[in-house]
Amino acid sequence: MIQSVDRALQILEFLRKNPRGLGVTEISISLQVAKSTAHRLLMSLEEHGYVQKFGRESTYRLGLKFIEMNYTVTKNLNVLEIARPFIESLSKETGEIVHLVTLEGQEIIYIDKVENSSTIRIYSQIGRRGPLYCTAVGKSILAFLDEREAKKLVDKIEFARLTDYTLVNREALATELATIKKDKYSYDNQEHEMGIRCVGAPIFDHNGRPQYALSVTGPLDRMSDEILQHHIPLLKDTAKKISRSLGYIN
Amino acid sequence: MIQSVDRALQILEFLRKNPRGLGVTEISISLQVAKSTAHRLLMSLEEHGYVQKFGRESTYRLGLKFIEMNYTVTKNLNVLEIARPFIESLSKETGEIVHLVTLEGQEIIYIDKVENSSTIRIYSQIGRRGPLYCTAVGKSILAFLDEREAKKLVDKIEFARLTDYTLVNREALATELATIKKDKYSYDNQEHEMGIRCVGAPIFDHNGRPQYALSVTGPLDRMSDEILQHHIPLLKDTAKKISRSLGYIN
DNA sequence: CCCATGCGTTCCTCATTATGGAACGCCATT
DNA sequence: AATGGCGTTCCATAATGAGGAACGCATGGG
Incomplete structure (x- = not known):
């Protein structure tokens, strides 16, 4: 199990359970890592569309990428x-x-x-x-x-x-x-x-x-x-x- | 951008484009990494349900986790x-x-x-x-x-x-x-x-x-x-x- | 009005941790 | 029976991700 990947996927799980959005600090606390670590993980996830910030809020939510992935999964x-x-x-x-x-x-x-x-x-x-x-x-x-x-x-x-x-x-x-x-x-x-x-x-x-x-x-x-x-x-x-x-x- | 997270998410992209499934070797070639690296990334993804092997095939496909995530995303x-x-x-x-x-x-x-x-x-x-x-x-x-x-x-x-x-x-x-x-x-x-x-x-x-x-x-x-x-x-x-x-x- | 607080962000050093190669075992094909 | 291709496991090495500190910004209270 790769630590950083595991942590990234854990973040997705936190966001799934908190659909109204979570901030960097909240996530770093949940994961028990430094803020900078949580921040870096979120940036990686954001780059691929799995999380996103809405409007001018600074909280992250699950991204629309999941709608796209769901399309492929259900289609097949x-x-x-x-x-x-x-x-x-x-x-x-x-x-x-x-x-x-x-x-x-x-x-x-x-x-x-x-x-x-x-x-x-x-x-x-x-x-x-x-x-x-x-x-x-x-x-x-x-x-x-x-x-x-x-x-x-x-x-x-x-x-x-x-x-x-x-x-x-x-x-x-x-x-x-x-x-x-x-x-x-x-x-x-x-x-x-x-x-x-x-x-x-x-x-x-x-x-x-x-x-x-x-x-x-x-x-x-x-x-x-x-x-x-x-x-x-x-x-x-x-x-x-x-x-x-x-x-x-x- | 965290390398291992980025690679893991790239794998999901490869699988999205190849819904019939890909093996460890194929993925390692696409990613240009060692087989062992691809294997480890896949295990991490599998652990969380984002990829899975079907039946007794040894190829990986996108997992049902995406259906679950889609549920949360669309609901919100x-x-x-x-x-x-x-x-x-x-x-x-x-x-x-x-x-x-x-x-x-x-x-x-x-x-x-x-x-x-x-x-x-x-x-x-x-x-x-x-x-x-x-x-x-x-x-x-x-x-x-x-x-x-x-x-x-x-x-x-x-x-x-x-x-x-x-x-x-x-x-x-x-x-x-x-x-x-x-x-x-x-x-x-x-x-x-x-x-x-x-x-x-x-x-x-x-x-x-x-x-x-x-x-x-x-x-x-x-x-x-x-x-x-x-x-x-x-x-x-x-x-x-x-x-x-x-x-x-x- | 200013200071304190809490947030997200950036930077840099260190050692943790992911990496790649090699070796193994399994299966199918010849 | 032998070969090639596959997934899997192990290990030493150094690349890379982690954490702490410091910054900038916004917010709210004194």
């Missing part, structure tokens, strides 16, 4: 292109929000979202991270990862009781993962957010790895057990079709 | 939120694609796009860069920047004849910029892409700077002079409304 994530039509249909058929996520480290990242009601998307979840243990998508992925990898991830989970319904111990989670593996879909019964219920299913890539997952999300009153009996087959079918499109056999 | 670019409803109306009224761009260095970056026909957006222009001298949005911004800054930018332009209609000399551009300043809107008559015609107008931020611009884009047959006589007042009005919402007085 072909799961997005492949999955798009499928998740649009699923959203239309269920009338609910559909999310597509990918496993990334010990969390999931939302990589696409479709809601049929409106075209607004700027403030969607896309790009947000979420936990594995209390989301339908996360549990679907965990349940279908090979045992060794799943164990590794489960061991690292730091459970937080986000709602009264959140599972907060490994035993309860293990039991549920077994059920998910049998049923081939997962629930999130207000475990992540009160009043919100989701059903999820894993998507397998051409290596047979449950790299992605799909979910249908809605408020409690529109996600009763009877209604879910309608949604779940559609969800499972969509996930299966996407997996097949990604080159997954069987 | 409040011009997007403010402009959204206006550009949606404009798209509905004109029936054409509407783009929102921001000035960034010597180019524009597309930061939002609305097309009323479909919800597809993944492969939109958002995040792409474009030139100042042959786009309606670019010319609108150039025309209204204060003289000193405009001159700086115009002097740096490297003209490329993208189509038969592209303006490729400073004199012709200067004449047109004067017209734009008088009319308060700009044309792109197939200057950037054959068969595509655009009209653009500047958006002023609270400092009175034409930081953003707006355009209506369509194929030649739907963008005749008569039709444009209908679109242009709507465009100018929309740009004015957004400017006012951003705090621009007068």
Whole structure:
């Protein structure tokens, strides 16, 4: 790990967490380096567009370079292109929000979202991270990862009781993962957010790895057990079709 | 400029230009450094999620971290939120694609796009860069920047004849910029892409700077002079409304 | 009105730290 | 089985990034 690169990237992280901007001194304190060091790092980042000063403020914020980089990354994530039509249909058929996520480290990242009601998307979840243990998508992925990898991830989970319904111990989670593996879909019964219920299913890539997952999300009153009996087959079918499109056999 | 940080960010640039992935050796050659140096830089970037290896390939690509960073950046670019409803109306009224761009260095970056026909957006222009001298949005911004800054930018332009209609000399551009300043809107008559015609107008931020611009884009047959006589007042009005919402007085 | 404070910026010396070369191991290709 | 190309690891060296001190500027309080 190269010290100066690591510090530069740490700065980006600080700025991500402080989107209103940070000054040189604040950053030098957070990093525990001299002001001149922080200043030099910022100049390097600024040169490449990753941070910028706005107007005549002397605070730095994340730069527009990230919008450009995001363009390339999403353009080349072909799961997005492949999955798009499928998740649009699923959203239309269920009338609910559909999310597509990918496993990334010990969390999931939302990589696409479709809601049929409106075209607004700027403030969607896309790009947000979420936990594995209390989301339908996360549990679907965990349940279908090979045992060794799943164990590794489960061991690292730091459970937080986000709602009264959140599972907060490994035993309860293990039991549920077994059920998910049998049923081939997962629930999130207000475990992540009160009043919100989701059903999820894993998507397998051409290596047979449950790299992605799909979910249908809605408020409690529109996600009763009877209604879910309608949604779940559609969800499972969509996930299966996407997996097949990604080159997954069987 | 810190050498190692600069090199690390250069690697990201190489990967952006080679989205199919690059190996350690290829990168070390591009950077003109030892393989071990390239390797160490890549490990630092990988640690933070900015690059990653896919599957069992040994080539690196841009990482999903950029999706996460993009989320924060766009969320805090409040011009997007403010402009959204206006550009949606404009798209509905004109029936054409509407783009929102921001000035960034010597180019524009597309930061939002609305097309009323479909919800597809993944492969939109958002995040792409474009030139100042042959786009309606670019010319609108150039025309209204204060003289000193405009001159700086115009002097740096490297003209490329993208189509038969592209303006490729400073004199012709200067004449047109004067017209734009008088009319308060700009044309792109197939200057950037054959068969595509655009009209653009500047958006002023609270400092009175034409930081953003707006355009209506369509194929030649739907963008005749008569039709444009209908679109242009709507465009100018929309740009004015957004400017006012951003705090621009007068 | 002036001084104190806190900020960003610049400069220079020192030793920390990134560098490049060499050597290794792995894989695919012949 | 041998070769070439790749990613990876290690290590000594000196290049380079770090920190401290000093400056200039703005701000606000006495």
